[in-house]
Amino acid sequence: xxxxxDIKDKTFIFEQFMQNGTPVIRKDNKDQTFRFESLGRNRYxxxxxxxxxxxxxxxxxxxxxxxxxxxxxxxxxxxxxSKTLRELVQHAxxxxxxxxxxxxxxxxxxxxxIKEGDEIKQGDGLIILEAMKMENEIKAQxxxxxxxxxxxxxxxxxxDQKLIVIT
Amino acid sequence: MFxxxxxxNRGEIALRIARTCREMDIKTVAVYxxxxxxxxxxxxxxxxxxxxxxxxxxxYLQINKILDICKKSGAEAVHPGYGFLxxxxxxAKSIERENIVFIGPSAKAINLMGNKTTARKLMINAGVPxxxxxxxxxxxxxxxxxxxxxxxxPILIKAAAGGGGKGMRLVEKESDLTQAVESAxxxxxxxxxxxxxxxxxxxxEPRHIEFQILADAFGNAIHLGERECSIQRRHQKIIEEAPxxxxxxxxxxxxxxxxxxxxxxxEYKNAGTVEFLVDKDRNFYFLEMNTRLQVEHPVTEMxxxxxxxxxxxxxxxxxxxxxxxxxxxxxxxxxxCRIYAENPEENFSPxxxxxxxxxxxxxxxxxxxxxxxxxxxxxLYYDPMISKxxxxxxxxxxxxxxxxxxxSEYELQGIHSTIPFLINVLQHKRFIKGDFTTNFxxxxxxxxxxxxxxxxxxxxxxxxxxxxxKNRKKIQxxxxxxxxxxxxxxxxxxxDRS
Numbered sequence: 227x228x229x230x231x232d233i234k235d236k237t238f239i240f241e242q243f244m245q246n247g248t249p250v251i252r253k254d255n256k257d258q259t260f261r262f263e264s265l266g267r268n269r270y271x272x273x274x275x276x277x278x279x280x281x282x283x284x285x286x287x288x289x290x291x292x293x294x295x296x297x298x299x300x301x302x303x304x305x306x307x308s309k310t311l312r313e314l315v316q317h318a319x320x321x322x323x324x325x326x327x328x329x330x331x332x333x334x335x336x337x338x339x340i341k342e343g344d345e346i347k348q349g350d351g352l353i354i355l356e357a358m359k360m361e362n363e364i365k366a367q368x369x370x371x372x373x374x375x376x377x378x379x380x381x382x383x384x385x386d387q388k389l390i391v392i393t
Numbered sequence: 394m395f396x397x398x399x400x401x402n403r404g405e406i407a408l409r410i411a412r413t414c415r416e417m418d419i420k421t422v423a424v425y426x427x428x429x430x431x432x433x434x435x436x437x438x439x440x441x442x443x444x445x446x447x448x449x450x451x452x453y454l455q456i457n458k459i460l461d462i463c464k465k466s467g468a469e470a471v472h473p474g475y476g477f478l479x480x481x482x483x484x485a486k487s488i489e490r491e492n493i494v495f496i497g498p499s500a501k502a503i504n505l506m507g508n509k510t511t512a513r514k515l516m517i518n519a520g521v522p523x524x525x526x527x528x529x530x531x532x533x534x535x536x537x538x539x540x541x542x543x544x545x546x547p548i549l550i551k552a553a554a555g556g557g558g559k560g561m562r563l564v565e566k567e568s569d570l571t572q573a574v575e576s577a578x579x580x581x582x583x584x585x586x587x588x589x590x591x592x593x594x595x596x597x598e599p600r601h602i603e604f605q606i607l608a609d610a611f612g613n614a615i616h617l618g619e620r621e622c623s624i625q626r627r628h629q630k631i632i633e634e635a636p637x638x639x640x641x642x643x644x645x646x647x648x649x650x651x652x653x654x655x656x657x658x659x660e661y662k663n664a665g666t667v668e669f670l671v672d673k674d675r676n677f678y679f680l681e682m683n684t685r686l687q688v689e690h691p692v693t694e695m696x697x698x699x700x701x702x703x704x705x706x707x708x709x710x711x712x713x714x715x716x717x718x719x720x721x722x723x724x725x726x727x728x729x730c731r732i733y734a735e736n737p738e739e740n741f742s743p744x745x746x747x748x749x750x751x752x753x754x755x756x757x758x759x760x761x762x763x764x765x766x767x768x769x770x771x772x773l774y775y776d777p778m779i780s781k782x783x784x785x786x787x788x789x790x791x792x793x794x795x796x797x798x799x800x801s802e803y804e805l806q807g808i809h810s811t812i813p814f815l816i817n818v819l820q821h822k823r824f825i826k827g828d829f830t831t832n833f834x835x836x837x838x839x840x841x842x843x844x845x846x847x848x849x850x851x852x853x854x855x856x857x858x859x860x861x862x863k864n865r866k867k868i869q870x871x872x873x874x875x876x877x878x879x880x881x882x883x884x885x886x887x888x889d890r891s
Contacts, residue, residue: 229860231852234843238852242860251853262857267750268806272854281854282806284749290855296801297813297844299851303859331742332773336579354576357743357773360559360627361580 230309232302325368327390329383333357338379344372346392353377353389368392394710395419395469398496400438401459401484402474405764405780406686407434410472413702422466424459426452428772434764440466448774453477456484463493470494470709472702476776479685480507496709498684502659506682509553510591516679519658521651524670524678526593534571537592541570544594550574552581553589555681558628560584563595596670596678598830601625602637603668603683604652605693605701607716608661609708615719616649617697620666620689624818626741626834631811632818633689634728635696638789638827639671642721648677649719655682663708664690664701673830688731688781691762695727695785726792727785730800730815733778734771737814737841743777746770749807751779754799758785758792771808779810789827793819814840 231238241252250257251274260274272279282293290301304312337354340346346366353364374391377383397420400407411421411434423438427447435441442462444452452458454477463471471488473479473496485500497503506512510530516523525544530553531537541548541564550573552560560581562573574590582588600623608614621637622630640648652667659682666687668680690701697720704714735741747770753761763780771777782799786792797819800812817840823829834840 229856231856233848233852236848238849238856240852240856242856249857251857253849253853260853260857262854262861269750269804270854270858272850272857274850274853279850279854280804281851282750282804283854283858284806285858290858291806292851292855293804293806294847294851294854295844296803296816297847297851298809299843299848301852301855303855330739332745336583356583360743361576362742 228306230302230304230306232304233299324373325370325392326388327352327364327367327392328386328388329355330364330385331355331357331362332385333362333383335377335379335381335383335389336361338375338377340372340375340390342372342375346370346372355383364389366392394712395494395706397422397439397466397468398470398472398706399424399459399463399466399468400434400472400474401453401478402472402476403429403432403434403453403764403775405434405762405778406474406688408437408764409762410474410702411437413700413706417703417706419706422462422468424453424462426774428770428774432764432769433766442466449477456481456487459484460487460491463488463491468493470496470706472496472705473685475683475685475688480683482507494709496663496705498659498661498663498665502661503684505659506665506684507554508589509551509555509681510589512681513679515658516655519654521655521658521679522677524593524596524680527591530589530591531574534574537574538567538570540592541567544592547595547597549593549595550577550590551593552577552585552587553591554581554585554587558625560590561628596672598673598832599623599670600637600639600672600829601630601668601680601831602640602648602671602677603666603687604649605687605690606652606656606661606665606667607701607704607708607714608656608663608665609714610662610711611713613714613717614653614656614661615716616652617693617699617716618720618723619645619648620687620692622689623829623831624824624833625831630689631731631733632728632815633692634726634789634792635692636723636726639675644675644677646721651677651679653719655679664705688778689729691760691781691783692727692729695760695783696723696725698724725785725787726789727783728792728796728819729781729783730796730819731778731811732780732782732803732805732815733811734808735777735811736809737811741811743773744771744809745773745777746808748779748805750804751806752804753780753782754802756799756802758795759783759799760785779805779808790825793825813843817842 229240248259258275263271268284270281272281284291292299333355336356347369350366351363355362370392373393376388399422400410414421420439423435423441424444425435446452478484482500482503485495488495547565550562560577562577564573577590578588602619605617619637620633620635622633624632655667666683669677671677734744736744750767760783784792784796786795800816
């Protein structure tokens, strides 16, 4: 069975099976034997074709957060069936004209530059979000009209909290 | 020497100061906000007092609360660290009023240097070269427009009370000026409680090079050489090193003398840093003086063998400092990397959260100054720095290699960090050659690339773990079915028996 690993904008395709009692992983028609041991505390020792790696893996919200040699990668792992299913759902939810702007980081709303009914252009500053004493300006990604402002000046917001709806 | 001091700070710097104190048999008093209750600097200290509150404003910036704790604990001196009240003359004054020693310069020197516009005036009079710009703060936008036109774009708007790039804006054309002034003022007000800003000519292709100064009450004033701090993002330093690859002995001597001159002009005592911009023709301009211990002080410690906190304590207690003459050469090469809880791919936006697991590197030539541990939270309330990693080696090339090795070894889970980005900077051809300015990060988009080979290993590991867990679940389900069967058959037997 094919297994898909989405990593940033790339997708790796793997197959995993047993061969003469040893686990094998196949990628791009190349078979590699491996040994994988949990060291506790989300740390793993991976030896693949005799190359040795220490890997930190944390699973959160269906994503594997992997650290290797100082690098960090968020990875989604799916088999063929769940991938098709997810893509169908995503496709169905598209087509709505409203665009919701969410907070990229938690912080405090220090300024709202627009009001409901305003026409905005791509690149216009909409909201100033202060986090860790830095001002972050949230800009419009598309042209449109402000349908709804869901926050007020001075209100604290969480990451991914809805701020503005644009149609 | 003091018997007990209070450390009016948090995180890595509070811990770093406490460590030297312990080596000197000085008792330490920590103060902490609600979110910092479980921080290492609290349990490392000999005594700890709550500041009751969350925000900096309600806690580490509360002069009165800290003064009360000084009196309650019987601390003889206060070390302010960096940031918070470190460059607050009012704080230094209030402490001295209670006959407690402020471990730093006099309130007068802080005042003179803390206000960037008065400092500039003073330096012009002392013959120290400064960047062209306004001598007075901007009071109205019409004057700002006129001044900017006169010195020529691009210009920088800077907070008079500034530091750390906060309240600073680069303006390339007149139409952006008004908005930039307003936003700089807002940020300055929030960060320093002072909205005063001024205009400076933007020096193009600059390098940021600073000199460490030490001066005591016996008239000794020396410099400990430079730190190269040109690798910056959002005007904040992220990699510092000593020595700088553009300074030779002659320029080091000239700049060092200018730095001592700056310190003498304000009758400076204790440790301080004089910051310069060096342009492409190796002209240098006074930028500002930081009247405190710097974040990046460890690189100077590594190449001089001095403990700057130890020297600060000597000077503050009225003893002569260890070294009486400026340094002429360094012992090897040292680099510091600041590891921040930030996501470089999203314009270095803060990535707060709980550190699930942290295991810093060690081995030859590596020092780590950190204030967190597994389970610590990087909150939104303070600076998102996780730790400072410092490497030392006999030469620059080896110090870079060593730092890359150490960063690759660093284990950190639960939050985004700048570690991969720092590795990319250190591996970059221009960095290795020493060919960079403060614009380096914005010029080099390849710094944001991720490593192909490592991504494949990461994907391997995620897939293997995913499959293992799926198999384990299958086995569990099978076991559960068996258990149920066994239970039912056993129950049956019992029923049958009765």
